[in-house]
Amino acid sequence: MKPYVMGIDFGSTTSKTVILDMDGGTVASAVSHKGSVSDEGAKASIAEALAIAGITQKQVIRAISTGYGRRMLEVSDKSYTEITCHARGAIAMVPEARMVIDIGGQDSKVIAIDALGLVSQFAMNDRCAAGTGKFLEALARAVGVPLEDMGPMALRAVEDITISSMCATFAETEVVALLAEGKSKTEVLGAVHAAIAARLVGLVSRVGKREPLVMTGGVAQNPAAVHHLEKALGLKLIIPQRPQIAGALGAALIALDEAREHAADAADEDDKVDASLDAARCGTPTCTAPQARVTEQVIHGPRPH
Amino acid sequence: MSVDSSVQGIFAAFEAAAENPLASSRAWKAANGTPVVGSFPMHFPGELAHAAGCLPVILQENHEPITVGHGMIYPFYCGYTRSVVDQACKGDFDFLDAIMFGDHCVQVLGAADVVRAKLPNTRVHFYQLISSMSDPWSHSRARETFAGLKEGLEEMIGRTIDNDAIRASIRLFNRNRQLLRKLYDMRRSGTSPLTARQMQLAVKSSMVMDKAAHSALLERLIERLEATAATRQRGVRVYLSGHFCQAPKLGILDLIESCGGIVVDDDLYHGQRYISTDVDDAGDPLDALAKWYLERNLKVPCPTRVDQNADWETYLLGAMAKSKADGMIVLMAKFCEPHMYYYPEIKEAFEAKDVPHLLIETEHETTALEGIRTRVEAFLEMVKRQTIAKAAAAARLETGVV
Ligand code: SF4
Numbered sequence: 001m002k003p004y005v006m007g008i009d010f011g012s013t014t015s016k017t018v019i020l021d022m023d024g025g026t027v028a029s030a031v032s033h034k035g036s037v038s039d040e041g042a043k044a045s046i047a048e049a050l051a052i053a054g055i056t057q058k059q060v061i062r063a064i065s066t067g068y069g070r071r072m073l074e075v076s077d078k079s080y081t082e083i084t085c086h087a088r089g090a091i092a093m094v095p096e097a098r099m100v101i102d103i104g105g106q107d108s109k110v111i112a113i114d115a116l117g118l119v120s121q122f123a124m125n126d127r128c129a130a131g132t133g134k135f136l137e138a139l140a141r142a143v144g145v146p147l148e149d150m151g152p153m154a155l156r157a158v159e160d161i162t163i164s165s166m167c168a169t170f171a172e173t174e175v176v177a178l179l180a181e182g183k184s185k186t187e188v189l190g191a192v193h194a195a196i197a198a199r200l201v202g203l204v205s206r207v208g209k210r211e212p213l214v215m216t217g218g219v220a221q222n223p224a225a226v227h228h229l230e231k232a233l234g235l236k237l238i239i240p241q242r243p244q245i246a247g248a249l250g251a252a253l254i255a256l257d258e259a260r261e262h263a264a265d266a267a268d269e270d271d272k273v274d275a276s277l278d279a280a281r282c283g284t285p286t287c288t289a290p291q292a293r294v295t296e297q298v299i300h301g302p303r304p305h
Numbered sequence: 306m307s308v309d310s311s312v313q314g315i316f317a318a319f320e321a322a323a324e325n326p327l328a329s330s331r332a333w334k335a336a337n338g339t340p341v342v343g344s345f346p347m348h349f350p351g352e353l354a355h356a357a358g359c360l361p362v363i364l365q366e367n368h369e370p371i372t373v374g375h376g377m378i379y380p381f382y383c384g385y386t387r388s389v390v391d392q393a394c395k396g397d398f399d400f401l402d403a404i405m406f407g408d409h410c411v412q413v414l415g416a417a418d419v420v421r422a423k424l425p426n427t428r429v430h431f432y433q434l435i436s437s438m439s440d441p442w443s444h445s446r447a448r449e450t451f452a453g454l455k456e457g458l459e460e461m462i463g464r465t466i467d468n469d470a471i472r473a474s475i476r477l478f479n480r481n482r483q484l485l486r487k488l489y490d491m492r493r494s495g496t497s498p499l500t501a502r503q504m505q506l507a508v509k510s511s512m513v514m515d516k517a518a519h520s521a522l523l524e525r526l527i528e529r530l531e532a533t534a535a536t537r538q539r540g541v542r543v544y545l546s547g548h549f550c551q552a553p554k555l556g557i558l559d560l561i562e563s564c565g566g567i568v569v570d571d572d573l574y575h576g577q578r579y580i581s582t583d584v585d586d587a588g589d590p591l592d593a594l595a596k597w598y599l600e601r602n603l604k605v606p607c608p609t610r611v612d613q614n615a616d617w618e619t620y621l622l623g624a625m626a627k628s629k630a631d632g633m634i635v636l637m638a639k640f641c642e643p644h645m646y647y648y649p650e651i652k653e654a655f656e657a658k659d660v661p662h663l664l665i666e667t668e669h670e671t672t673a674l675e676g677i678r679t680r681v682e683a684f685l686e687m688v689k690r691q692t693i694a695k696a697a698a699a700a701r702l703e704t705g706v707v
Contacts, residue, residue, distance in 0.1 A: 083683035084690070107679075116694055119687040120661075124680055 003061040004053065005259050007252025008042055008076060009085065009245070010069035013105035013133055014218060015041035016248035017049035019060070020256055028052035029245045039072055046075065064255040066247050068106050080254055082247055083111055083122045089250030090214045091117045093240035098210040101200060101229070101237070102246070103219035105133040110203040112210055123206040125199070133219055135171070139192045142172045143185050150189050154224035157190020159183075171195065190224070197228035204233060214238045216246035308522060312533075315526045316503055319510040323365075323552075326513035327392075330362045331400050333515060340402035340462070345417070346385075346512075346550045346574055347409050347609065348434055350451060350594045352584065355474040355516065356466050357458040359402065363512040364389055366551035367397075371669060377419045383638045384669025385550035386416035393420040403428040403461055405454065409436075409609040410643055413550070430457035438602050438612035448595035455591065471590035479583040481516045484523040486580055488530075493569055493628050497530045498538045501545065501558035501568035509552050509575050538567045541685045541692075544630035545571035546621055546651075547644060549578075549609070553636050553667065560674050561634060564682045565689075570628035572605050572621065573636075581605045608643040617647055618654035625660065632688035633662040634681070661688050 004027065009016040019028040030048035032041045042065075050057060057075065065076035066085035073079075082104065090100040091113060100111040107124050114120040125132060140150045161183065163174050171192075178188050196219075213235060219225050220243035230237055240246065308318040322329040334341050342354040343364045351361035366388040374391025392398060398420070404427060406417040421429050432454055435446040459465050488507055491497040507526075511519050543566040545553070552575040561568060571577055582601040585593035601607075606615035625633055635651065637644050648664070655662045663684040665677055 081679055081683040081686055083679075084686040114691075118690050118694055119683075120659075120691070121656075122680075122683060122687070124683075 001059055002055070003259075004055055004059050005252055005255035006046070006049070006060045006063040006075075007085070007248045007250065007255055008046060008063065008065045008067075008073060009082070009247035009251060010039070010042045010065055010067040010073060011105050011247075012068040013137070014244070015045040015067075016245045017042075017045040018245055018248040018252040019049050019053045019055070020252045022256070022259070024253065024256055026249070026252075027055075029242065029248065031244055039069065042069065042073055062255040062259040064251040064258070066251045068104075077255075078258070080251060082107075083109055083119060083124075085247045085250035085254065086216055087111045087113055087119045087250065088253050089246035089248070090216050090240070092249060092253055093216075093246060094212065094214045094238050097212050097214040097238065099204075099207070099213045100246075101204070101213065101215045102217040103133055103196070103200070103215075103225070104217050105137075108132050108200060108203065110200070110207050112207045121207045123203045125203065133217070135196060136192065136219065136222070136225070138169075138172055139175055139189075142175045143179070143188055143192075145185060145189065151193075151222035151224040153186055154189035154193045155227060157187045157224075159187045159190070161187055161191040161194075163191045163195040193222075193224040193228045194232075196225055197232040200229055201232045209233065209235075211235060212238055214240060216240065216243045218244045220244075310525050310529075312526060312529050315522050315529075316506055318522060319503075319506040322514045323506045323509035323512075324368075326362060326365050326509075327397055327400075330360055330513055333360055334400065337515075339515075341400065342458075343398060343401045343404045345389075345406050345409070345413055347607065348407050348598060349405060350454070350584075350597070351516075352471060352474040352478050352590075352594065353451065353455050353458055353466070354405070355477070356470040357462050359458070359462075360515055362401075364392075364398070364404075365509070365513070366669065367392060374419075377423075378415055381640050382412045382415065383550070383641045384667070385638065386412045388551075388669055389416050390419045390423075393423040398424060398427065401427055403430065403458075405430045405432065405457070408433050410641075412642065428461055430454065432457075434598065436610050438599050438610050439614050443599060444592075444595050447598045448591050451591050451594045451598075468590050472586050475584045475586045475590060475593065477516050477520070479586060481511055481520045481523070482580040482583055484520055484527065485511060487527060488523070489570070489577065489580075491527075491530060495538060496535050497533070498536055498567075499530075500562055501571075502555050502562075504568070504571075505552055505555065505558060505573075505575050508579055512575075512579065540565045540567040541632060541688050542567055542569045542628070542630045543685075544569065544621070544625045544628060544633040545573060545576070545636060546633055547573065547636040548638055548667070549574045549607075549641065549644065551575075551638060551669075554671065556674055557636065557665070557667065557671075557677065560678055561681055564678065565685050566634075566681070569630055570624060572624065578605045578607070608647045618651045621651060622654065622658060622660060631661070631692050632684065633660065634684070635662055635664045637664060637666050639666050639668050661691065 003022055005020050007018045015032045017030050018026060021027050028049040030045045030052060032045035063076045065073045065079045066082050070079035086102045087100055090097055098113050102109050109122055109124045111119055112121040137147060140147045145153060161178065163171050175188055215237045220239050226237055226239060308314055330341050333339060340359045342359045342361050344361060346363050354361035366385045371387050371391045373394040374387060377394060378387055378390045408414045417431065432450050434450050435443055437443060455466060485508055492499045492504060543561060545568050581604040582597055584597040602610050602612050603615050606612065606617040606620050608617060637648060663680060
C-alpha cells in the first residue's frame with residue numbers, strides 16, 4: 001500500500017485538504033465551503049481529497065492540521081498555526097517570496113520570510129474582524145451582492161469613497177448610510193475593498209514591507225481586493241495558482257518532513273530545541289537533507305545555487 | 306499561620322497572599338497589631354516601613370471588573386492605575402494606616418490624586434524620587450527623599466526610627482531577595498522545573514507578606530526543591546519582558562507554557578526587577594538606600610528612569626544570552642507610556658541582532674486568551690524552526706561541510 005501525507009486547513013469559513021505522495025507531489029486537493037462551526041466541512045474536504053487521490057485514510061501515514069479549528073480534528077497527528085503553514089505553503093508555491101499576506105475568514109496575517117524560507121516575523125489582526133474575510137462577507141450581505149460577484153463588481157468603481165470604521169458592524173452601518181445616500185452598489189463595494197486594503201497596510205508596516213510579496217487565502221481570488229492592496233502598497237502582488245490551499249499545502253509539506261524524519265527520530269511530539277537531536281529537521285523548506293540516504297553525508301539547508 | 310510544608314503547600318500559601326493581598330495583610334494586622342503601609346510599586350524602600358514596625362504592602366492590581374472607579378480616571382490609563390483607583394473608590398484600602406506614593410509616571414500620579422481624594426482620613430505621604438540617575442546630585446537627592454519618607458513614617462508612629470533597626474530590616478529584606486534570586490537560578494539552570502506561575506506567586510507574595518514569614522517559607526521550599534531530582538524541561542526557552550506595576554495575568558503565563566514555551570527568565574517587576582539588588586547593611590542606611598536606588602537601575606534598567614549608563618535593550622539582549630533564551634515575549638500593559646516609549650528601541654535592537662521577539666499587549670479586561678494563543682503558538686513554532694535551522698547551519702560550519 002503506497003503511503004501518503006495529508007494537510008488540512010480547517011478555517012472558519014472553508015476547509016481545505018491537500019494530499020501529497022512521499023516525493024512531495026500533490027495528488028489531490030479539495031476545498032469545502034463549510035467552516036469550523038462543526039467538523040463537517042473538514043470531513044467533507046478530507047473525503048473529497050481522498051476520493052480524488054483514490055486512496056483510503058489508512059494510507060495517510062501522517063496528517064497535520066492548521067487553521068482556526070486545528071485542534072478539533074481527530075485524524076490529525078499534530079497541529080501547527082496558520083502562520084507556519086501558510087508561510088511553508090506559500091514558499092513552496094513561490095520560492096522567492098519574502099513576504100506573505102493571507103486574508104482568512106477570521107484573521108488576516110502578514111508574514112515575513114527570511115533567506116532560508118523561514119518565518120522571521122509576523123503580525124495578525126489582534127482583536128476584531130477588521131480586514132478579514134468575515135468583514136467582506138458582512139459587507140457583501142449589507143450591499144446585497146453575492147460574495148463571488150462583489151470583487152468583479154467593485155473593480156468598476158470610480159469614485160473615491162472612504163469607509164472609516166474599523167469595526168465590521170459599524171462599517172455595515174456606514175455602508176447602509178452610503179446606499180441610502182444614493183451611492184451605487186458598485187461604488188460602495190469599491191470603498192469596502194479599499195477599507196480592507198487600508199487595514200492590511202497597517203499590518204504590513206508592523207512587520208516592514210518586503211518583496212516579492214505573495215498573497216494567499218481565498219480573498220486572493222477577489223480581483224478588487226488584490227487591486228486595492230496593490231494600490232495601497234504600491235507594488236505588484238504575486239498570486240499563486242490556487243491561493244486558497246496554501247495553508248493546507250504547507251501543513252502537508254510539514255507532514256511530509258515529519259514522516260521522512262520519523263524513521264530517524266521517533267520522538268515527533270518532542271518540542272525540544274536541541275541541535276544534536278533535531279539536526280535531521282533543519283526546518284529549511286528547501287533543505288535537501290531529508291532526501292539523503294542513510295549512509296550519505298547529510299547536508300542541511302537550501303540547495304547551493 | 307500554619308502552612309503545609311510540602312512544595313505544593315508552600316505555593317498555596319504564596320498564592321493565598323499574592324492573589325488576596327489586602328485580605329492577607331488585614332489578617333496579619335489583626336493577628337499581630339502591625340500597622341499596614343500601602344505603597345505604589347517600583348521604587349519604594351519597604352525596609353524603612355518595616356523598621357518603623359509596619360507591614361509594607363505593595364498595592365496590587367486586582368482581578369475585579371473596574372466599576373465605580375471607571376469615572377474617576379481616564380479609560381486609556383493602564384490597568385494598574387485604573388484598578389487601584391477602583392479599589393480606593395470601593396473602600397478596599399480603608400484599613401491601611403498609611404499610603405506612600407511615588408510618582409514614577411503620569412498615570413500613577415493621576416491615580417494618586419484620586420486615591421488621596423477618596424481616602425481623606427488615611428495618612429498619605431507623597432514622595433518624588435529623582436528620575437535622572439547619573440547626575441552628580443542624583444545620590445544626594447535620592448537620599449533626601451528617603452530621609453523625608455523616614456520622617457513621614459516617624460511622624461506616623463510617634464517616635465524616631467533608629468539606624469540599627471533600619472539595618473536589621475535591610476538584612477531581612479536582603480535575605481528575602483537572595484532566596485528569591487536563588488529560586489531564579491534554579492529555574493534558569495534547570496535544576497528545578499519551576500513554572501512562570503510559581504515564580505510570580507513567589508515574588509508577588511513577597512511584596513505583600515511579612516518578610517521574615519516569607520523567607521521562612523522560601524527556605525523550606527528551596528530545601529524541598531533541592532532534595533527533589535530535577536526532570537529536564539523541554540521546550541522553547543522564553544525570556545519575558547515588560548509589565549512594570551502589575552503582575553501579568555497568570556493565565557497568560559500558563560498559556561505561554563502550555564504552548565510549549567518554558568519561561569526561563571524575566572525582567573518583570575513581579576520578577577527580577579523587584580529582587581535584583583541588595584542594600585548595603587553597614588554604614589548610613591539612608592546612604593545605602595540611595596545607592597541601592599541608583600544601582601538597581603543599572604542591574605535591570607527601568608524605563609521610568611533616565612540613566613546615561615543604562616540601556617534597556619542592551620540589557621535585554623545580554624540577559625537573554627545569559628539565560629540561553631531562544632526568544633523574548635514582551636508583555637506591554639495598555640497604555641503604559643514609559644513602556645510604549647521604549648518599545649520601538651527594543652524592537653529595532655532585536656531586529657538588528659536577529660533575535661526573535663513577540664509583542665503582546667495586555668489589558669485589565671483581557672479574559673479571552675484565545676487570540677493571544679495563536680500568536681504565541683506561531684511565535685514558538687517560528688523560534689523553534691529558526692533555532693533548529695541556525696544550529697544546523699552552525700554544525701555545517703563546524704564540520705566544514707558546505
Ligand atoms: S509605569 Fe506603566 S504600568 Fe506603571 S503606572 Fe505607569 S503607566 Fe501604569
